[in-house]
Amino acid sequence: MDDFIKELALYRIEKAKTDLEASKILFDNGLYSQSLNRSYYSIFHAVRAVLAFEQFDSKKHSGIIAYFNRHFINTGIFDRKYSKILIGAERIRNKSDYDDFYIASGEDAEKQLQNAEEFIDAMYEYVEKKLSI
Secondary structure, three states, X not given: OOHHHHHHHHHHHHHHHHHHHHHHHHHXXXXXXXXXXXXXXXXXXXXXXXXXXXXXXOOOHHHHHHHHHHHHHOOOOOOHHHHHHHHHHHHHXXXXXXXXXXXXXXXXXXXXXXXXXXXXXXXXXXHHHHHHO
16 A cells, blocks of 8 residues: 555644534533534544545545445445434534534533544444554
């Protein structure tokens, strides 16, 4: 495996972990909308870490999500719940970031944090396995 691909996957998974930590800090300070944003991006960067091994990237989030679903969910590499987490995180992040008068709740932000942690753990395990091959 190409060293660049390994470094890229590791960089992206670390970025996912950093965004998750930022989400926790924002949540702890009552900044729920911003926490939702960082939770989504932690999930998004974790997906991109997995896709590094495929040498696939896209400028559009929809392209990343579609590729992940097609090649990792539909093939059974990851459980369908990870697709639901990813799509749900994108949906609530879009509402929180772009809908006027949307008020993010602490409950929503906490659920996103839990989902992000579970998601990142699964993607990290996949990355670790790929790196050891």
